[in-house]
Amino acid sequence: MRPIFTKLLANRQSHLARHLKTAYPATLDVRKAIRAGAGDIIVEPGDAHAGTIGTAFDMFSGLMLIPEYRPLDPGPTRAWTRVHGLINDSLTEFVHATLPDREEDDNFYRAIWVLAELGAIVRTGYSNPDSALEQYIRSKDNAEALLNTAPADSIRQLRALEAVAIEHLYPHLSAPLNASASFPAVQDIVQAESDLIAGDMLLDYKTAAGTPHKTTGARAFFPTESDIYQILGYGLMDDPDDGYGINAVALYAARYGFSTVYELPQLLDYLAGTAVNLDAARASFRFALEADYEAANAR
Structure with a gap:
């Protein structure tokens, strides 16, 4: 049985979650920078x-x-x-x-x-x-x-998200495009599928609306720690010799029309607080995945 990548991120006791938290602890400043850049919400949530x-x-x-x-x-x-x-x-x-x-x-x-x-x-x-x-x-x-x-509200939201993406996302994507892409280098030990790979950039869509401010009621997009580890993890899953050639990872806040892009090596260095060897990072990441795979199949 192959564990699901996003569930490993959500489980603080998994080998993967503990590894990422230890090796790359400095997520808060990245999350705050994304929140500041996203600005005001464009597509409000509803009852769908x-x-x-x-x-x-x-x-x-x-x-x-x-x-x-x-x-x-x-x-x-x-x-x-x-x-x-x-x-x-x-x-x-x-x-x-x-x-x-x-x-x-x-x-x-x-x-x-x-x-x-x-x-x-x-x-x-x-x-x-x-x-x-x-x-x-x-x-x-x-x-x-x-x-x-x-539900009727699903149509409103999807039409609005479409309009925002047509203006703020789709025209800026480079070919080749791969949707729902899996990662051959790790597919034997984990279930993982990215939203989109555009050229050498991996992109993950986020449709979260954000919690309203207690005083003003204004919403803000504030990605979670797992959101950051998710795009980082996808980048580390890629095989540099026989993969997609991912050099950058990105989040698209769909309700805000905001994309933020990071070069993979620079994001690793920033989150770790020190220079990181990319090959070593991929090896230790796979080691953590293997430990979770073994744990899931030992039950």
Whole structure:
């Protein structure tokens, strides 16, 4: 069993989390600098599920940027049924067909939302029987009813996030583009998938709105420590000889239209507080991943 990278980051007792915290402790100043640069929020949150909005934006961006992009291509699991697969195939075909006319068709965004809900099943290995999607499946209703499981606020948010990204993100990305990219150098010991690799830059989307200020109510994008370790980790997973040639890592705060980019060696040095050898950093990072893999398979 391969542990999930983001779950290792969230588990403070994992070998990986302890290694990163010890080797690269100086995250706070980086996080503060990003908060200051992001400025004011552009796309306000609403009542649509925040996590599903994030997945839907990931998928939308893949469709916008890569003609052959397929949002989901899962292997068989206990949670992923034949019906899920049929819905996935049908909606994937639908979003590719309706992408050019999406300005006049809210059903495009509804379909992206349902695909994002399917993505949650793939990611978690669990299908909530009380979800609107599963209730639709049990009802055996028509396709229109399936699309109508998407909340109205999801359409507003996705359209707004699209407008911001068209202005602030997509025009500034370099080819080649790889969405949902895995990392061959470590895929035998960890489950990890980046949002986007553009040229030699790895980019992770963040759709968090930020907590309102207690006095003013204003929101600010303030990335977590795990957010910083996530992009750092993706950079260290890349094989310099047979990978993507990642030289920079970045966060895109989607609700703020703000990107921040760091050269990988410079980010390592800053977080460590001293000069870091990149090859040695990759080796120690893999060592921590291997320890977590062994721990997960010893149970």
